[in-house]
Amino acid sequence: MTERLRFYQTGSFAVRNRLLPVVDASVQSDPGRANAITSGHRACQGCGEALGARYALDAAMRASGGRMVAVNATGCLEVFSTPYPETSWQIPWMHSLFGNAAAVASGVAAALRVTGRDDVRVVAQAGDGGTVDIGLGPLSGMFERNDDVLFICYDNEAYMNTGVQRSGATPPAARTMTTPAVGPHPGAPFGQGKDLPRIAMAHEIPYVATATVADLRDLEDKVTTAMSIRGARYLHVLVPCPLGWGSASRDTVRVARLATESGLFPVFEAHDGEVTSVTPIRRRVPVEDYLRIQKRYAHLFGEPPATGVIAHIQATADRNIRRYRIEEAPV
Amino acid sequence: MREQIEGSQAVARTVAACRPQVVCAYPISPQTHIVETLSRLVMSQQLGGCEYLNVDSEFAAMSAAIGASAAGARTYTATASQGLLYMVEAVYNASGLGLPIVMTVANRAIGAPINIWNDHSDAMSQRDSGWIQMYAEDNQHAVDLHVMAYRLAEEVSLPVMVCMDGFILTHAVEEVDLPEQTQVDAFLPPFEPRQILDPDDPVSIGAMVGPEAFLEVRYLAHQRQMQALETIPRIAAEFAAATGRQRDGLVTPYRLEDADVAVVALGSVLGTLKDAVDALRVRGVNAGVLGITSFRPFPLAAVRAALGSVGRIVVLEKTLAVGIGGVLSSNIRTAMADTGTPTTTVIAGLGGRPILQASLEQMIVDAHRGRSADLSFLDLNTGLVERELARTRASRRSGPAAENMLRDAMADAVPESGARG
Amino acid sequence: MNGRDGTPFAITLGVGSSLANKTGSWRTERPVYRNALPPCNDACPAGENIQGWLYEAEGGDYEAAWRLLVADNPFPAIMGRVCYHPCQAACNRAHLDEAVGINAVERFLGDAALQAGWELPAPLPDTGRSVLIVGAGPSGLSAAHHLRRAGHRVVIREAGPLPGGMMRFGIPAYRLPRDVLDAEVGRLLGSGIELHLDDRVDDLMAASRGFDATFLAVGAHIGRRAYIPAGESAHILDAVGVLRDTADDQPPLLGRRVVVYGGGNTAMDAARTAKRLGAEEAIVVYRRTRDRMPAHDSEVAEALEEGVIMRWLSTIRHVDEGSMVVERMELDADGFPRPTGETEELAADSLVLALGQDVDLSLLDGVPDLEVVDGVVTVDDRMMTGHAGVFAGGDMVPSERTVTVAVGHGKQAARTIDAWLRGEEYRHAARPALADVTSLNTWYYTDAPASVRPTLDLVRRISTFDEVTLGLDEDTAVFEARRCLSCGNCFHCDNCFGVCPDNAVRKFAEGSGAGDNGRDYAFDLDYCKGCGLCVAECPSGAIDLVPEQI
Ligand SMILES: Cc1cc2nc3c(=O)[nH]c(=O)nc-3n(C[C@H](O)[C@H](O)[C@H](O)COP(=O)(O)OP(=O)(O)OC[C@H]3O[C@@H](n4cnc5c(N)ncnc54)[C@H](O)[C@@H]3O)c2cc1C
Ligand SMILES: Cc1ncc(C[n+]2csc(CCOP(=O)(O)OP(=O)(O)O)c2C)c(N)n1
Ligand code: SF4
Numbered sequence A: 001m002t003e004r005l006r007f008y009q010t011g012s013f014a015v016r017n018r019l020l021p022v023v024d025a026s027v028q029s030d031p032g033r034a035n036a037i038t039s040g041h042r043a044c045q046g047c048g049e050a051l052g053a054r055y056a057l058d059a060a061m062r063a064s065g066g067r068m069v070a071v072n073a074t075g076c077l078e079v080f081s082t083p084y085p086e087t088s089w090q091i092p093w094m095h096s097l098f099g100n101a102a103a104v105a106s107g108v109a110a111a112l113r114v115t116g117r118d119d120v121r122v123v124a125q126a127g128d129g130g131t132v133d134i135g136l137g138p139l140s141g142m143f144e145r146n147d148d149v150l151f152i153c154y155d156n157e158a159y160m161n162t163g164v165q166r167s168g169a170t171p172p173a174a175r176t177m178t179t180p181a182v183g184p185h186p187g188a189p190f191g192q193g194k195d196l197p198r199i200a201m202a203h204e205i206p207y208v209a210t211a212t213v214a215d216l217r218d219l220e221d222k223v224t225t226a227m228s229i230r231g232a233r234y235l236h237v238l239v240p241c242p243l244g245w246g247s248a249s250r251d252t253v254r255v256a257r258l259a260t261e262s263g264l265f266p267v268f269e270a271h272d273g274e275v276t277s278v279t280p281i282r283r284r285v286p287v288e289d290y291l292r293i294q295k296r297y298a299h300l301f302g303e304p305p306a307t308g309v310i311a312h313i314q315a316t317a318d319r320n321i322r323r324y325r326i327e328e329a330p331v
Numbered sequence B: 001m002r003e004q005i006e007g008s009q010a011v012a013r014t015v016a017a018c019r020p021q022v023v024c025a026y027p028i029s030p031q032t033h034i035v036e037t038l039s040r041l042v043m044s045q046q047l048g049g050c051e052y053l054n055v056d057s058e059f060a061a062m063s064a065a066i067g068a069s070a071a072g073a074r075t076y077t078a079t080a081s082q083g084l085l086y087m088v089e090a091v092y093n094a095s096g097l098g099l100p101i102v103m104t105v106a107n108r109a110i111g112a113p114i115n116i117w118n119d120h121s122d123a124m125s126q127r128d129s130g131w132i133q134m135y136a137e138d139n140q141h142a143v144d145l146h147v148m149a150y151r152l153a154e155e156v157s158l159p160v161m162v163c164m165d166g167f168i169l170t171h172a173v174e175e176v177d178l179p180e181q182t183q184v185d186a187f188l189p190p191f192e193p194r195q196i197l198d199p200d201d202p203v204s205i206g207a208m209v210g211p212e213a214f215l216e217v218r219y220l221a222h223q224r225q226m227q228a229l230e231t232i233p234r235i236a237a238e239f240a241a242a243t244g245r246q247r248d249g250l251v252t253p254y255r256l257e258d259a260d261v262a263v264v265a266l267g268s269v270l271g272t273l274k275d276a277v278d279a280l281r282v283r284g285v286n287a288g289v290l291g292i293t294s295f296r297p298f299p300l301a302a303v304r305a306a307l308g309s310v311g312r313i314v315v316l317e318k319t320l321a322v323g324i325g326g327v328l329s330s331n332i333r334t335a336m337a338d339t340g341t342p343t344t345t346v347i348a349g350l351g352g353r354p355i356l357q358a359s360l361e362q363m364i365v366d367a368h369r370g371r372s373a374d375l376s377f378l379d380l381n382t383g384l385v386e387r388e389l390a391r392t393r394a395s396r397r398s399g400p401a402a403e404n405m406l407r408d409a410m411a412d413a414v415p416e417s418g419a420r421g
Numbered sequence C: 001m002n003g004r005d006g007t008p009f010a011i012t013l014g015v016g017s018s019l020a021n022k023t024g025s026w027r028t029e030r031p032v033y034r035n036a037l038p039p040c041n042d043a044c045p046a047g048e049n050i051q052g053w054l055y056e057a058e059g060g061d062y063e064a065a066w067r068l069l070v071a072d073n074p075f076p077a078i079m080g081r082v083c084y085h086p087c088q089a090a091c092n093r094a095h096l097d098e099a100v101g102i103n104a105v106e107r108f109l110g111d112a113a114l115q116a117g118w119e120l121p122a123p124l125p126d127t128g129r130s131v132l133i134v135g136a137g138p139s140g141l142s143a144a145h146h147l148r149r150a151g152h153r154v155v156i157r158e159a160g161p162l163p164g165g166m167m168r169f170g171i172p173a174y175r176l177p178r179d180v181l182d183a184e185v186g187r188l189l190g191s192g193i194e195l196h197l198d199d200r201v202d203d204l205m206a207a208s209r210g211f212d213a214t215f216l217a218v219g220a221h222i223g224r225r226a227y228i229p230a231g232e233s234a235h236i237l238d239a240v241g242v243l244r245d246t247a248d249d250q251p252p253l254l255g256r257r258v259v260v261y262g263g264g265n266t267a268m269d270a271a272r273t274a275k276r277l278g279a280e281e282a283i284v285v286y287r288r289t290r291d292r293m294p295a296h297d298s299e300v301a302e303a304l305e306e307g308v309i310m311r312w313l314s315t316i317r318h319v320d321e322g323s324m325v326v327e328r329m330e331l332d333a334d335g336f337p338r339p340t341g342e343t344e345e346l347a348a349d350s351l352v353l354a355l356g357q358d359v360d361l362s363l364l365d366g367v368p369d370l371e372v373v374d375g376v377v378t379v380d381d382r383m384m385t386g387h388a389g390v391f392a393g394g395d396m397v398p399s400e401r402t403v404t405v406a407v408g409h410g411k412q413a414a415r416t417i418d419a420w421l422r423g424e425e426y427r428h429a430a431r432p433a434l435a436d437v438t439s440l441n442t443w444y445y446t447d448a449p450a451s452v453r454p455t456l457d458l459v460r461r462i463s464t465f466d467e468v469t470l471g472l473d474e475d476t477a478v479f480e481a482r483r484c485l486s487c488g489n490c491f492h493c494d495n496c497f498g499v500c501p502d503n504a505v506r507k508f509a510e511g512s513g514a515g516d517n518g519r520d521y522a523f524d525l526d527y528c529k530g531c532g533l534c535v536a537e538c539p540s541g542a543i544d545l546v547p548e549q550i
């Protein structure tokens, strides 16, 4: 076959490509997908976390053949999915506390192993607060012991469930309720925050990856890869939050896309502590394109605009692009 | 099997006989010997079918125990003092979720000032956590309570805390009749979880409950403990039948039948108390002792029955509820509210302060004569505290209290206690 | 209560119970599937459903694609060669890289049909009505096709010896091979259309007697002359005549150096034909600059490739035997050409005038209520002339003069006539909103520049009348079809089904039509919160967000 026949219109960008063989179909295109989290949950309109969770867990369900349990930290995902008397989960699921998801998952994995049920896989999930801040101790312990747990962080870059406060994952200049857009240096300070994927890599666990809700196939591939490995695995998924970011509910995927296309959120995967692949930027955009559509950065675009701050953020994007070599793909 | 054995090792060996499937371990004195022994048993494969998790904190220990229990494994952990406080959030969570975890608390004081020695402040801080709390009088009792704890926890789907005095019991070497594996197996059936994370029958565990049902959830938790008041004596009886060792389960009365004065206490001090009572009875003072084994659920009826005929009650406590006094006392007063029996509180043994038999005898004699204060502190160095109080009154900035008192204490030549921790 | 026996009350719940919580009540806007008008369809003078047939072609069902195509235009193989494809000029893909090669795929389908012998759909049962069509050019043939399909009796009267009109006697064979023309016209006529050749209509009123309606499509065949002072033996011809004679296998003698006067497509064809007939030099003289030439860019480019010489900003002042005088022009401030007085002598054996064609309206003498303005017959937007029951289309009515427009007129006239015959008035269907590029989410489309159609070797081009532009092979045609963005119409990418955070899109089997008004998807309004994410992430802009009526 000629080179040309490999062209499939939307390639793997859309959820489904009817021109591709069924074996290549995404999990989300399958009418029989697990819908691990189903309708009726109380997430805000356009919630990236609700979307990311279904993407990730449905993929994990397919990879595990439905043999899976999930552990959830406190946070939006937990609160909007399980207010008594209703739950949106269709898989075995457990919530214990805000900071202990990794440890609970370690316990679940240990129990499954010791009771001879280690065909059942364990996925732990938490928001960025539950991951990079309050949950970091148990998470680091889970990593270090190399427990057989896939930990997924749904990063919406703040404590959303409690009404948008700064977390260790809140980016510089973003306004939150605890880093308001007032004073000489409005928004979250520069020079702070944690880069959890790299911290995870430093544990030399078998698998670390980042993904976003803007690239479903990539996300599903990474979950699938993660599920094919035993031991501690970490997946960091960027999930825009319309409420906290002040973006339009319809723009959730777009914002995530701009985060990667600007270089602010590098998408890569690492095996045993080494970066093994990166998702190249397809159509690079200046960070301004990303910042402008979010009210949490509105103070950067006043009269006069905070060009210095924007340049500083741009420098971060440029650094990421250098660090992960995610320049635009050669045409 | 009778053996001269350290309390921690006896407990560890007994826990092992209960065939725990997941043990979550984090070191803290004076509990450390227990998990060390268990680790040796697991790694040497003497205890098979058990995952031993070296976790990163007590919070993680209890959390892993929660996960393991919810996934259907019999689960064990142990802690003390700061460790118990560090895991508090998860402690409440375990009971809220109804997970039958068994945890040993090697009772120890809580800092600051940091202190590794025994008192009951740690466990008492968790009295309202929803856990069942059993207090061991001696190491035999501790050993037996652990076996019964698993039976109880799994039967009522609640976690059980077995409290044993740090160092005094954990590090004491004495003869203990360790339950045989066959005895334990006969007494303790394999764990059948009431709820389990299972892909074949999925459930959501740990929902958020709002005002519309929270009160009911709590009410039901209370009812469950109330039901345990009936379960505990039954299990104790079955345990007696299986091992030949008589255990009351809820309370242990001693020479109360004709007592004028009863001393109520928890834990290892009961031994010294009984010696004091025996000695006093020789001197004509009719005293008795009531040991509380089950502090949660609190056996109001059993206490009332045991103390019904005494004239005076002294509650001896190894905890100080700062700002009010006793903790056990208020529970006893609740039990005895209708009787009007005069009840006083004596705080003793905090932070490992030795409780001398002579002091206890004096305490009982004072009570017998109706000369005890509502709240008193056994062997309190009154001179020392008076001087410190005077100093604070003189100037608002009197310097660090602990330092001052230490200086005074040195002057008074109170024996120094080494610190480990 | 969703608690489970034996499990802690309220804390442990049975799965999936949130379905009881109908979050659709939060909605203030609702998504609605729509079919917006793709710009290509909008621009196609024949009203083809281009997006629709490209969709079928993408998947490799060429016959389905062809069937959808011929429902609007019975000449895909011809269109794929001569259409100036305004659809491509409108194509949204140009905003990404280059327009979809619609025309090339159309030709591929047309050729595939001829090769496979696919038949046009059979006519409906006879209606007992009959229509006279005057002229067997593209417009007349198109109308005949649609009317015949509707079950009417169709009689075509054609003055010439063969059907096809300008497609046969204007457009040179190197652009439209005669076998292709014959095949497609023949297939069309095979449906029972009565064609009378060499049967010129001179008196319409007489001719239309006995018919229920008449469609006029006589084209524009009279070459326009301009007054140019000329010597006696000056050799002056008109382009249409040259092309007609060439097509008729009686090529005129043009000499070694031929000058063509005019800047339209006909001028290009005349110059290129002159080259093929042996002229060493073919020179096009045009008053204005290249960007103002009415000829299509591709035709100018091909002419230049073949060695045709262009003299822009020039007029012919005087013609003599063997030479002519040319004056240089310049553009004034408004862009109009203005003589400069500078002249130059040009050696030339013949001058071919390609200054446009006029309509021969003599057959209309005596038809009442018919309006003629600027030499063309006035029609309304449904192709009816002022005289009830007489319709007209193609080059003889005011409009752009292309085969495609003529075909479109034929189709429109057929619809109007069909309604007329049933005693109804034809009404245009409401035009859906245009799917302009801003309504798309082009992120999802893979980068893919257009494929280039191969062309015939230059040497062979200028020496023969072999077809210059060749067709795409199947791989390339499919590739090209798949470049289509499916503007404004669902192409089953499942994005809405995937991106809904509320799992509020239901998906049914492709083609089942079990979803919202015949679609394969449905919005579950019990749960849709109206976030608009599906709307924003629909690549083709096939979902609208409309305010909820509260
Ligand atoms: C040289 C040249 C090249 C062209 N190239 C292109 C091109 O590449 N692409 C494009 O889209 N367009 C092209 N055109 C324009 C296109 O050919 C015409 O616009 C189109 O053919 C018009 O179609 P029609 O049916 O209206 O008329 P015609 O095609 O002109 O057909 C009219 C028919 O009516 C017949 N007729 C006339 N009078 C009578 C009568 N009284 N009785 C009976 N029959 C009669 C004629 O013989 C003729 O067959 C070109 C035109 C020319 C001249
Ligand atoms: C120990 C503890 N501290 C604080 C809280 C309050 N709390 C609940 S959720 C939450 C924020 C969660 O943020 P994150 O983990 O980022 O998840 P998100 O809600 O943003 O998805 C906080 C602070 C808590 N429940 N427990
Ligand atoms: S606050 Fe943000 S993360 Fe939470 S439910 Fe709303 S959109 Fe989702």
Ligand code: SF4
Pocket (backbone or CB within 6 Å): C038, C039, C040, C041, C050, C051, C054, C090, C091, C092, C093, C100, C102, C483, C484, C485, C486, C487
């Ligand atoms: S991309 Fe396809 S549907 Fe859109 S204008 Fe071009 S050909 Fe038409």
Ligand code: SF4
Pocket (backbone or CB within 6 Å): A046, C030, C031, C499, C500, C501, C502, C503, C504, C505, C523, C524, C527, C528, C529, C530, C531, C532, C533, C534, C535
């Ligand atoms: S994405 Fe879902 S919730 Fe949002 S508008 Fe579309 S169907 Fe409704």
Ligand SMILES: [Mg+2]
Pocket (backbone or CB within 6 Å): A127, A128, A129, A154, A155, A156, A157, A158, A159, A160
């Ligand atoms: Mg968050």
